[in-house]
Amino acid sequence: MRSMATFRQNSFFQGTSETVIKTGLFFATLVAAFVVIVIFGFICYFALPIFHEEQISTVLSWSWKPVQGQFGIIPMAIGSICLGATSMCLAFPVGLGVCCCASGLAPKWFSSLILLVVRLMTSVPTVVYGFVSVFLLVPMVRGAFHHGTGFSWLAASITLSALVLPTVVLLIHTQFEQIDPGIRLTAAALGFKRVSQIVWVLIPASYQALFAAGILGFGRAVGDTIISLMLAGNAPQIPDSLLDSIRTLTAHIALVVSTEAGSSSYNSLFASGIILFGMSAAVNGTLRFIRLGARVSRDFNK
Secondary structure, three states: HHHHHHHEEEEHHHHHHHHHHHHHHHOOOOOHHHHHHHHHHHHHHHHHHHHHHHHHHHOOOOOOEHHHOOOOOOHHHHHHHHHHHHHHHHHHHHHHHHHHHHHHHHHHHHHHHHHHHHHHHHHOOHHHHHHHHHHHHHHHHHHHOOOOOOOHHHHHHHHHHHHHHHHHHHHHHHHHHHHHHHHHHHHHOOOOOOHHHHHHHHHHHHHHHHHHHHHHHHHHHOOOOOEEEEEEEEEOOOOOOOOOOOOOHHHHHHHHHHOOOOOHHHHHHHHHHHHHHHHHHHHHHHHHHHHHHHHHHHHOOO
C-alpha cells in the first residue's frame, strides 16, 4: 500500500511538473512571437514615409548616390545575397567534409580534435575574425591579384565562410550521429566499406539536415554585419568580380544610421530592414517546409 501511495504521489508531481513546463514554454512562445510582431510593426511604421512621400521608386532603384539625390538600395540587397551565397559555397563543402572525417574517415583522435576546434570557433567573437582578416587576409588578396585594395567580396566571403562553418558542421554532424548507428551494421553486412557507407547511405539519408544546414548558414551569413562592414569595402555597386568591393544591407544600416532623421537616406534604413526581415522569414519558412515534408514522408512510410 505504501509503495502504491508513493507511486501515485510521484505520478502526481511528475504530471504537475510537465504541466508547468508546457505552460511555461507556451507563454515563452507567445512572448517571442509578440516581440517579433512588434519589431516588424516598428520597422513598418517608420517605413511609412517612404510610401507617403512616394519615395519607394527612389529607394528601390539601382544607384546609391546621396549627393545626386539617388538612394537606391538594390545594390546592397544584391550584395547581401551574393556574399551569403559565396560564403555558403565555401563553407558547405568544407563542413560536409569535416563531418565525413568525423564519422569514420579519419582517426578517432583527429576527429575529436577537429570537432573540438569547430566548437571553439563558435566562442570566437565575430570582430576577431574581421580584425585578423584585415591584417592577414586582405594583404594576401591584394598582393595575389593586384586588383583594388583587397577589401573585397572575396575577402569577406572567405572570412564569413569561417564564421558560418560551425553552424554547418554541428547541424550535419548531429544528424550523422543519430542516423549512423542504425545503418552501419546493415551497410557493413551488405559489403559496403566505410567510404561507400558515408557517400551512398549516410549522406543521402541526412538530406534534411544538409538542406537545413545550408539554409541556416545562408541566413547567418546574410544577417552578419561586422564581417561585411570591415572587409567587403562598402562600395554601393553591383560587383563585376569577386575582387570588387560591395556593400550589404546590414553594413548599409550600420553606416547610414547616424544620418539626419527623416531624410531619404535615413528612410532607406527601414526599407533595408523590411528586406532583411523578409529574407529571415523566407529562411524560416523554408525550414518549416522541410520539416513538413519530412513529417509527411514519415507518415506515408508508416
